[in-house]
Amino acid sequence: MKNDNLEKVKAKLKQKFGKRFTTNKTILERHGKDEAYYPLAPPDGVVFPQSTNEVRDIVLTCSDYSIPIIPFGVGTSLEGGIGALKGGISIDFSEMKKILEINQLDMDCTVEAGVTRKELGLQLKDTGLFFSVDPGADATIGGMAATSASGTNAVRYGTMRNNVMGLKVVMANGEIINTGGRARKSSAGYDLTRIFVGSEGTLGIITEITLKLYGNPANISAAVCQFDNLEDSVNSVIESLLSGVPLARIELLDEVQMEACINYSKLNEFSPKPTLFFEFHGTENEISEQTKTIQEITREYGGANFIWKNLPEERNRLWEARHNAYYAALALKPGCEAWSSDVCVPITSLSDCIIESKEKLKEMNLQAPLVGHVGDGNFHLLYLIEPGDQEQFKKAKSHNKWMVEKAIDLGGTCTGEHGIGYGKAEFLAKEVGSSIKLMKGIKHAFDPKGLLNPGKLFV
Amino acid sequence: MKNDNLEKVKAKLKQKFGKRFTTNKTILERHGKDEAYYPLAPPDGVVFPQSTNEVRDIVLTCSDYSIPIIPFGVGTSLEGGIGALKGGISIDFSEMKKILEINQLDMDCTVEAGVTRKELGLQLKDTGLFFSVDPGADATIGGMAATSASGTNAVRYGTMRNNVMGLKVVMANGEIINTGGRARKSSAGYDLTRIFVGSEGTLGIITEITLKLYGNPANISAAVCQFDNLEDSVNSVIESLLSGVPLARIELLDEVQMEACINYSKLNEFSPKPTLFFEFHGTENEISEQTKTIQEITREYGGANFIWKNLPEERNRLWEARHNAYYAALALKPGCEAWSSDVCVPITSLSDCIIESKEKLKEMNLQAPLVGHVGDGNFHLLYLIEPGDQEQFKKAKSHNKWMVEKAIDLGGTCTGEHGIGYGKAEFLAKEVGSSIKLMKGIKHAFDPKGLLNPGKLFV
Numbered sequence: 001m002k003n004d005n006l007e008k009v010k011a012k013l014k015q016k017f018g019k020r021f022t023t024n025k026t027i028l029e030r031h032g033k034d035e036a037y038y039p040l041a042p043p044d045g046v047v048f049p050q051s052t053n054e055v056r057d058i059v060l061t062c063s064d065y066s067i068p069i070i071p072f073g074v075g076t077s078l079e080g081g082i083g084a085l086k087g088g089i090s091i092d093f094s095e096m097k098k099i100l101e102i103n104q105l106d107m108d109c110t111v112e113a114g115v116t117r118k119e120l121g122l123q124l125k126d127t128g129l130f131f132s133v134d135p136g137a138d139a140t141i142g143g144m145a146a147t148s149a150s151g152t153n154a155v156r157y158g159t160m161r162n163n164v165m166g167l168k169v170v171m172a173n174g175e176i177i178n179t180g181g182r183a184r185k186s187s188a189g190y191d192l193t194r195i196f197v198g199s200e201g202t203l204g205i206i207t208e209i210t211l212k213l214y215g216n217p218a219n220i221s222a223a224v225c226q227f228d229n230l231e232d233s234v235n236s237v238i239e240s241l242l243s244g245v246p247l248a249r250i251e252l253l254d255e256v257q258m259e260a261c262i263n264y265s266k267l268n269e270f271s272p273k274p275t276l277f278f279e280f281h282g283t284e285n286e287i288s289e290q291t292k293t294i295q296e297i298t299r300e301y302g303g304a305n306f307i308w309k310n311l312p313e314e315r316n317r318l319w320e321a322r323h324n325a326y327y328a329a330l331a332l333k334p335g336c337e338a339w340s341s342d343v344c345v346p347i348t349s350l351s352d353c354i355i356e357s358k359e360k361l362k363e364m365n366l367q368a369p370l371v372g373h374v375g376d377g378n379f380h381l382l383y384l385i386e387p388g389d390q391e392q393f394k395k396a397k398s399h400n401k402w403m404v405e406k407a408i409d410l411g412g413t414c415t416g417e418h419g420i421g422y423g424k425a426e427f428l429a430k431e432v433g434s435s436i437k438l439m440k441g442i443k444h445a446f447d448p449k450g451l452l453n454p455g456k457l458f459v
Numbered sequence: 460m461k462n463d464n465l466e467k468v469k470a471k472l473k474q475k476f477g478k479r480f481t482t483n484k485t486i487l488e489r490h491g492k493d494e495a496y497y498p499l500a501p502p503d504g505v506v507f508p509q510s511t512n513e514v515r516d517i518v519l520t521c522s523d524y525s526i527p528i529i530p531f532g533v534g535t536s537l538e539g540g541i542g543a544l545k546g547g548i549s550i551d552f553s554e555m556k557k558i559l560e561i562n563q564l565d566m567d568c569t570v571e572a573g574v575t576r577k578e579l580g581l582q583l584k585d586t587g588l589f590f591s592v593d594p595g596a597d598a599t600i601g602g603m604a605a606t607s608a609s610g611t612n613a614v615r616y617g618t619m620r621n622n623v624m625g626l627k628v629v630m631a632n633g634e635i636i637n638t639g640g641r642a643r644k645s646s647a648g649y650d651l652t653r654i655f656v657g658s659e660g661t662l663g664i665i666t667e668i669t670l671k672l673y674g675n676p677a678n679i680s681a682a683v684c685q686f687d688n689l690e691d692s693v694n695s696v697i698e699s700l701l702s703g704v705p706l707a708r709i710e711l712l713d714e715v716q717m718e719a720c721i722n723y724s725k726l727n728e729f730s731p732k733p734t735l736f737f738e739f740h741g742t743e744n745e746i747s748e749q750t751k752t753i754q755e756i757t758r759e760y761g762g763a764n765f766i767w768k769n770l771p772e773e774r775n776r777l778w779e780a781r782h783n784a785y786y787a788a789l790a791l792k793p794g795c796e797a798w799s800s801d802v803c804v805p806i807t808s809l810s811d812c813i814i815e816s817k818e819k820l821k822e823m824n825l826q827a828p829l830v831g832h833v834g835d836g837n838f839h840l841l842y843l844i845e846p847g848d849q850e851q852f853k854k855a856k857s858h859n860k861w862m863v864e865k866a867i868d869l870g871g872t873c874t875g876e877h878g879i880g881y882g883k884a885e886f887l888a889k890e891v892g893s894s895i896k897l898m899k900g901i902k903h904a905f906d907p908k909g910l911l912n913p914g915k916l917f918v
Contacts, residue, residue: 177892190898
């Protein structure tokens, strides 16, 4: 029966979309696995719509035959979010890349879901504006909205939740709705926009996104400061936040990650120690003021080698090293696979949480360099695992479970920015307690047949 | 039958709460009218719980007998939000005023719903931290969360949506749930916190709120600049926002409001012209840098008399005048009643929207001074109406309707910060279009019997 339905859907999509619908095995596999370690779960077909109306047609076709629908950006999710756990049709947004509006003076823009953050950045290049949210991957804006992504700029400019102003969404029943708008704030009814942001394709298919933009800072400066121990580095972060200095970025790399970066990116002027990378935005005088304050604070906590990088090429070298942290880590153990954790805790719990997690790594004989968006209390351990080493993999899973539970006990969250996918469904239930029933109530109200990205978020 | 049920609920509440339950007519009336013009709609009883568990008991008692429940802070809502349109029990939070936690280093706090923003401010006084959201009234934090309030600081620090980190909520079925947490960001499932923020008591009863706090700025400075016409003042706001200067406040007063303030608050150094009030936060050098940039921008747009106010007493005098704008406006027409509009539009539409609205005021022979949180595109006209003058009242309503529809057409919203209550239910439906069905779906999922603040939000 199900297969019969599936064949009908495939035939209809083939008829309507021609070459833009495929069941090519390589393409199916490409759509069945993200950047995480979860096993391949390919969809039964992939379709490449070019408009919201086409997305609606796909949703209606699938819904008529009760076939699951999985939205797909570029597949850089980290918790299995795009896997077709129950089969179905993957909607690939790579042919929906229009920048629909850039409103320079209002500092907002509206884009189709398939535009990636770097593509948007290029389009904004001559406008004097920038879009602030910068996850590691060059993800699509649709995927970033669906996951409530953030990155290194969140400490000053916020996450997707703070920067998505409105959405166009295709609902499970094929209805096309608009949420939010272009006003900078509103008290008009329930905040539907923020229910869809972070809903990971389970409540509706996001096809267009209106984003807040920011004026390019007059100047940008970076600085690096190294510490003998991790606790001091985190304490100087707390003090820096309290100082009110509007830090644009504040990133921690532990001694393991720093060693990897020194080797990989030739940061020979630095030592393998816990290290903070700062970025400052403002006028020249503002920046000099900000760096002065931060330098005083870091010095108080034993920070040494506070090195400014004012020239763009020096700054870029630093941030490129930071962005390449993942590859630098991989190079520590050539041929290994990496898997990233993502807890986020209140900032005063951060150093305890990190230190205990690192001790436990040692006990368990696991290798996992650390990078952290420490201004938000968010950090990632990159578990490095030999391919096929099931024992190490199990140990990493067990370490992650322990750490997530610790983060939740500390008032934190199992995911700062990667989302739940299906890898963290059990942790979501633990974290939100009885609220999970409310979440399921919303899911049921929005998608009564349960066809949108099934198997995600909920155990 | 209903009355029978009501009597049973009253008896049970009397028995449980003793003197903390009342049907005293004066108190009922006090709970049946907010600061807007809507007719008195008193509840059948008022109860003063002292804990979340007591709120749960009240909700369960009312729910058992299908009696409506209306949460009440201090009654400063502006769209009829607290009226007992279908009778029922008002839950007054004035005995839930505990500050439960202030986490100085994490820069957050948790308070009971009945704490007012000024009470919280006092408690924070010696912590080096402040809570940023400042609506005109000394509203309760619970009420502010329920309405998604904002105020003059939103341009830099955001609205309640950006500053509520977590909530404790009593659901319609008596369940007590926690949403969000103390992590600065999270991608864990649907954002329930932001569904309750702005839900105006229709989805659950908020009993505790966890708030983001900010470090006190090292220095604060204010400035005033006057313009010959409104368009230039708004254009200089746009340019200021684009410049990336992190303005703490940017408020517009039109020539009518300015004249009222000059008279009421003796601001004799100023003229009755469109006027911008600025506030700057930062170190001394940062502020001098910021003011320099803004002064250059305003000068470019013909702004004159850019007057700095660095001394605290001078600055306070200015902001007191701004905060007393409401009373200053009332004094223009002694004995009159005032009613505040609240549209918010993309900022490039702001000057057109304001200018057309003012022309229409003139045509209709209405008096309505204007204040605006112009950095957000939000402004208020204060319609001044002789008590009992039905014709003027009708004209004001018609003007407001015209203006709201214009704002919606411009991509804006019918309410920037006052909420929907029942005064704007028809506009909400117009603004969100078919999304209203989704909102009703959420309402039904959360409150299937429709007992929570009935008659609000939806027509």
